[in-house]
Amino acid sequence: MPREKKEAPIRVLIAKPGLDGHDRGAKVVARALRDSGMEVIYVGLRQTPEAIVDSAIEEDVDLVGLSILSGAHMVLFPRILKLLKERRAADIPVFAGGIIPDEDARRLRRAGVKAIFGPGARLDEIVTTARSIARRHA
């Protein structure tokens, strides 16, 4: 059978670093991204920054989305960005979702987080933004 030459789908890693809470929000976002045609590598809760970066590299994702509820974002995000850089993977964009105070959000953006969504963000807005910041393969 001839197959339609289709564009390669965007691959995105969704994780929830840190030790607390549930991953309901991350799952909802994962499903919305899937429904928009992306391949979502879902690794769920309690991921260490090292594990997240391992996954991002091995899965050759175009994008990493991190959900976070705890106050640990100011430690975890910079750590993940630093590891990506160390492993020559700083070209993989990172976005974030969760409860992040404005001042922290500004600092994270400056540190390289591409987009940040609060708890009230609409799913279609997240999907559209994710699509626009995803790295595409040459």
Add this chain to the structure above:
Amino acid sequence: MTGRRPEPPEARAVQARDRRVLARLISMVENGDPRARPIQKALYPHTGHARIVGITGPLGVGKSSLVNALLGVLRARGVRVGIIGVDPTSPFSGGSVLGDRIRIDRAGGDEGVFFRSMASRGHTGGIAATTREVARLLDAFGMDIVLVETVGSGQVDVEIRRIASTSVVVLVPHLGDGVQSLKAGLFEIADVFTINKADLPGADGAARYLSEMTALGAGPDGWTPPVVQCSTVEGRGIEDLWKAVEAHEAFLDSGPGRARGEEARARAEIVDRVTGRIGLRLDGLLEENRELRELLGQVLDRSLDPGTASDRIYAALRHRL
């Protein structure tokens, strides 16, 4: 002429265990990117070391959990492990949530593991062909074992035999009736049976039933699949499961099994690749060629049956094959 070209730099990088290059190359293979071909060609002579082990079974029986448990056993022995987790693509959006990786817990930065999730999306030549190529890349990367997890409903599970030298079929006790109504297909696939979730009631019964079934007749090769009970929550039976896999591998090495399996797989791969291309060409001819179009028209207005039309087309093309 088979003039020696210098190896593409990506081929050298994969052998030097550059994880990013490997990951990108896998994406290229998945996407049918023709730039992967010369790299694959250069790497092929450096493959053949890794043993490929399939882990298949129905949804949710604990395949990924078993892969994780086996990973623990293998890494403790210093064995380098590649893992491919295949999940179905949503037929509606073309997207997928690939969740096998969630069960894997491993030390961050462990260079002896490479895990890749794959969607079963419309791969040219089918998911099995892509899986085989990705397993080969992991082999060239220096992995000793490649574990391939596939969900056992539909095509993929049967096709695992065309990739793996040992196939493990995973079942659970409460498939109770399920086990008894198992499709005969499973018995053809399995080199090893696992009853996972043996912490739940009914495991002994299920294992006994399976053992009786497998004892009824060794396969054509003389191997009787062992039945191993496991519980990943209790960490029980995992070593035994790996022993059973090793026993099957040793069985293959002790007789004609290894060579036969390799030949059968290489033949199937070549036949698949060539028929795939012939199929595409023929499909194009049904579009372009006037006589073929006429035959198609006759099938459509029911003046000719598809069997006869195909006979005629085959007869016309045969001398060109």
